[in-house]
Structure formats: structure tokens, C-alpha cells
Amino acid sequence: MYDFKIQAADTASMYRDLASALEGLVAGEPDPIANMANAAALIWETLPDLNWAGFYRNLDGELVLGPFQGRPACIRIAFGSGVCGVAAAARQVQRVEDVNAFPGHIACDSASASEIVVPIVRDGELIAVLDIDSPRTARFTEEDEAGCVKLGDILARVL
Ligand code: SME
Numbered sequence: 740m741y742d743f744k745i746q747a748a749d750t751a752s753m754y755r756d757l758a759s760a761l762e763g764l765v766a767g768e769p770d771p772i773a774n775m776a777n778a779a780a781l782i783w784e785t786l787p788d789l790n791w792a793g794f795y796r797n798l799d800g801e802l803v804l805g806p807f808q809g810r811p812a813c814i815r816i817a818f819g820s821g822v823c824g825v826a827a828a829a830r831q832v833q834r835v836e837d838v839n840a841f842p843g844h845i846a847c848d849s850a851s852a853s854e855i856v857v858p859i860v861r862d863g864e865l866i867a868v869l870d871i872d873s874p875r876t877a878r879f880t881e882e883d884e885a886g887c888v889k890l891g892d893i894l895a896r897v898l
Pocket of ligand 1: 846
């Protein structure tokens with residue numbers, strides 16, 4: 740068991756600590772599922788106010804549920820559908836302050852109020868998306884987005 744206990748004074752240093760913990764966890768491990776599983780657990784343990792954190796993998800042009808923490812979720816999402824599918828199709832981060840106002844949002848857990856989805860791209864190929872949900876509206880700020888993009892960059896090398 741790894742006990743990281745990240746308790747940073749501010750959001751930027753929390754993401755710095757989170758990124759270096761993630762670097763340490765994935766270092767030398769080539770298995771993508773193991774790395775996604777530990778990344779989901781680390782994010783879940785570290786970021787406050789979450790109800791879901793995990794991955795959808797790009798399997799032949801369809802998003803398929805990967806390792807996560809939180810309640811059981813929908814298994815397959817088409818590109819272009821919901822927040823994850825839009826992030827995958829556009830290859831752009833989706834930071835949604837109010838999921839109920841997002842056309843086509845897929846409500847896997849009715850507790851979700853806001854969400855951020857980060858595409859993970861390596862050598863021009865979409866590998867997966869990192870999806871993080873919160874029960875608090877507008878939970879994710881620009882600072883969270885920058886921090887999560889950094890996590891996605893680390894993961895792109897090891898998924
Ligand atoms: N809300 C997502 C679906 C995945 S769950 O949140 C885990 C979406 O709209 O794509």
C-alpha cells in the first residue's frame with residue numbers, strides 16, 4: 740500500500756504533489772490498466788468533493804469503461820455522446836460547471852453536478868479520457884484544469 744497523504748496549502752501545490760506522486764506510482768510500470776487503476780485511486784484519495792474518478796479507454800473508436808473509483812458507471816460511450824464522448828471526438832478538455840446544462844450529458848450517477856474530462860493523446864492517437872465528477876456545481880476551476888491536463892500528460896506516456 741502507498742500512503743501519500745497529500746495535504747498541500749493551495750491548489751497549485753496540491754497538483755504539483757499529486758503529479759509527482761503519480762510519476763512515482765507509474766515509474767517503470769508498463770501495464771496500462773495497472774497505471775489507470777492507481778491513478779484513479781490517487782486522484783480519488785487526493786482531490787476533495789468527488790463522486791467519481793476514472794477512465795474510459797478508446798477501443799476501436801468507442802469509449803469503454805476502465806479503472807475507476809466511485810459508483811458503477813455506464814460501460815460504453817460513443818464518440819460525440821455525453822461529456823466524455825465530446826472530449827474524445829474533439830480531443831479537447833471539457834470542463835462543465837453544471838452537467839444538467841450540458842446537452843447530452845450521460846448521468847451515470849445522479850449525484851454528479853460538475854465534471855471535467857481530459858483526453859489522453861499519445862503520438863496523435865486518443866488512448867483514453869480521464870473523467871472526474873463532483874457533486875458540487877462548478878467544482879473544477881481553471882487551476883484544476885491545468886493540474887488535470889498535467890496528470891493526463893504524465894499518463895499519456897504510460898497508457
Ligand atoms: N457523465 C459522463 C458519463 C460518464 S460518468 O460520469 C462516469 C458523460 O456525460 O460522458
